[in-house]
Amino acid sequence: MIIKTETDTIHPYTFDSSNMHGNADIVYIPEDFDELRQAIKSCFDQNIPMTFSGAGTGITGSRVPNGGAVISTELMKGISVFGNGKVTVQAGVTLNELDDFLRPQGYFLAPNPTEMNSFIGGNVATNASGSRTFKYGAIREHILGLKLILPDGEIISLNRGEIFADSYKLSLSSESGKKYELQLPVYKMPATKNATGYFAHENMDAIDLFIGNEGTIAAIAEITLKVLPLPESIIGGIVFFDDADKLLDFVIEIRDMSLINNKSNPESVKTISARLIEYFDNPSLNLLRPKFPQIPEKAIAGIWFEQEYSTPNEDEIMGEWYAMIQNYTGLSDDTWIALSDKEHKEMAEFRHELPLQVYENLTENSQKKVGLDTAVPIEHFPELFRFYSEVFGNLPLQYVIFGHIGNSHLHANIFCQNDEEYALALQIYDRCIDKTLALSGTVSAEHGIGKLKKKYLRKMYGDKTVDDMIEIKKYFDPKLLFGIGTMFDINKI
Ligand SMILES: Cc1cc2nc3c(=O)[nH]c(=O)nc-3n(C[C@H](O)[C@H](O)[C@H](O)COP(=O)(O)OP(=O)(O)OC[C@H]3O[C@@H](n4cnc5c(N)ncnc54)[C@H](O)[C@@H]3O)c2cc1C
Structure with a gap:
């Protein structure tokens, strides 16, 4: 060590x-x-x-x-067991390293969080998700087993499907035979992607309590993941728009078709069935323009999509996408299409460049940033999207809005040059949170609460639920040693 x-x-x-x-x-x-x-x-x-x-x-x-x-966990790099669509890794394996291991064997980890240098342990601790979460769900849905270490050194190994709560009562044993009997908090989680506080659900699988715990109740040592065979073929595209209303209509149509068609066997699908739908607003395109001068001049927003398909269905699927794109944008001739691995990689890099630029803006210019990670149930997304247009349209601050529009989950980042701008950005942030909560959404869809969003955890769930979560924390960590200041305000414990 x-x-x-x-x-x-x-x-x-x-x-x-x-x-x-x-x-x-x-x-x-x-x-x-x-x-x-x-x-x-x-x-x-x-x-x-x-x-x-x-x-x-x-x-x-x-x-x-x-x-x-x-x-x-940076030196915990073991990839120990692979086979039958499962792989077991230690916490310090990065997404890139896992991908390099799986791809030559014809497999991939489906959710695709954007930051490929992040560790699988970190991904599990935050219930990370990514662009392909639209089709495949967050990393939670791909976790089959966890080997955990509690603050006192007790080891708990959990396999999905083996231990369930009895209503809201959960019983666990450590490897040494120590028994754990606990009452789970009773609250309703939002019907969206969610990385806000502990997961709790009637009759839940015990493993889910530890996914997204942000290092507050257990160390994640080893993870067994479900991995999928690589698809036969993929079509990708970036579609540019000169009209935001048409973009929204386009997204709703391809999203709703995909939600139905993604349930079918890919071999039988001959129409639109996207695995990811990602959004770039106009300031995002402007941030990317210096590096990608080929972005069409008239574009005010863009959508990146990808679809897996069976090669014999290629012509029909391409035809469906071209017709759909022509129907909704005057810039259809400017659409970028990707079919080869190299082209797909370039599109993914285009998307990844955006959070990188945001981060560089932040560090290189010593700016402060306020970043939203909210999501709402899909039926409320048009209202949130229009609300963002109203609020951000007249904002005298630099901002970008991009992200997982297929999941009704956008990242709005506001950059602040001074304290005055920061105060205004926080006001905007609070307005957006209030709107999200009024629309039954979540304050964090994928980044977690950490130390920066504790106030909003309470706002979303209320004091009683958060205090019940703190009881869980105290149960596993009575000395209050793990992740102090994360998720909960330590003074309130
Ligand atoms: C450019 C960029 C793009 C991003 N894109 C995405 C995205 O698409 N989707 C997404 O979900 N997030 C995204 N993020 C956020 C970030 O990558 C994720 O939150 C990621 O899961 C964090 O992993 P990490 O290894 O860096 O963890 P860290 O930042 O080091 O830690 C995160 C939390 O996990 C805990 N933790 C880490 N390892 C363990 C362990 N072994 N046991 C217990 N607790 C542990 C830490 O204590 C901390 O609470 C992005 C970030 C950047 C900078």
């Missing part, structure tokens, strides 16, 4: 991609499961707070330490 105690070697572990900064006294870098457990047990015995670190790509300050120890 590597141990770092010098300020300059600790420094890289004291911030994340939100640009929030903290401090730590020591960093442990275990090389395997036993060393991870040893680091946790040693901190537990000495009452040292622990913050788990993945790649630090989180944007809510969740891995930013509040003193004590950082435990980084």
Whole structure:
């Protein structure tokens, strides 16, 4: 195990991609499961707070330490078992490394979070999702097994489908035979993608409690994932629009067709059945224009789509997409189409460039940013979309709106040059949160609560539910050592 105690070697572990900064006294870098457990047990015995670190790509300050120890999984790189559509990895394997391992064997991990340098452990801890979540769901739906370490060093192994709550009562055992009996919070989760607080549901699978825990109740050591065979063929496209209303109508039509057709066997599908539908607003295109001057001049917004298909159906599917695109945009001739691996990679890079530019804007110009990660049930999305147009249309601040429009989930990022702008951005943020909650949505669809969104966790669920979540935290972590300041306000515990 590597141990770092010098300020300059600790420094890289004291911030994340939100640009929030903290401090730590020591960093442990275990090389395997036993060393991870040893680091946790040693901190537990000495009452040292622990913050788990993945790649630090989180944007809510969740891995930013509040003193004590950082435990980084960066050397836990094992990929141990592969077969029957399953792979078992240690927490420090990155999405890129997993993809490099799976692709030559003809498999892939479906959800596709954009930041491929993030660790699978970090993805599980935040219930990450990505562009293909539209068809395949968040990472939660692809997690078949977890090996967890609790604050006192007890080990719990869970396989999906094996242990369920009895209504809201959950019973678990650790490998040493220690019993856990707990009452789950009773509350209604939104009918959207969601990464807000602990997962709780009547008769839920025990594994779901630990997915999205943001390092507050258990360390994620090993993960068994469901992986899928690579599709036979994929068509991708970026469609540009000169009219926002038509873009919305286009999205609703392709989304609703896809929600039905994605349930069918791909071999029988000869029409539109997208696996991802992503949005770029005009400021997003403007941010990308210097690097991609081929973006059409008249474009005020764009949609990226991809569809998996069976090769014999290619002509019919292409025909359907061309007809649909022509129906909804005057810029149909400017559509970019991708069929080869190289072209798909270029399109994915185009999409990835956007959050990268946002992050660079933030760090290079020392700006502050306010970033929304909200989603609403699909029936309410048109109202939210129009609300954003109204609110952002006249905003005297630099902003971009992009993201997972197929899931009714957009990221609005507002950049602030000074405190005055920051105060205004926070007001806008609060208005958008209020609107989202009025539309039965979630304050975080994929990034989690971290240290930056605690207030909104309470706003969304109310004090009683959050206090019940804190009881879960206290049950597993009575000394309050894991992820202090993440998800809950420590002073309130
Ligand atoms: C350019 C960019 C694009 C992004 N795109 C997406 C996207 O498409 N979808 C998405 O969901 N997110 C996205 N994110 C956010 C981020 O990548 C995800 O939240 C990711 O899951 C974090 O993984 P990480 O390894 O970097 O974790 P970190 O940031 O290091 O940690 C995140 C949280 O997980 C906890 N944690 C990490 N490892 C463990 C472990 N082994 N056990 C227990 N707790 C642990 C940490 O304590 C912390 O609470 C993006 C970020 C950037 C900068």
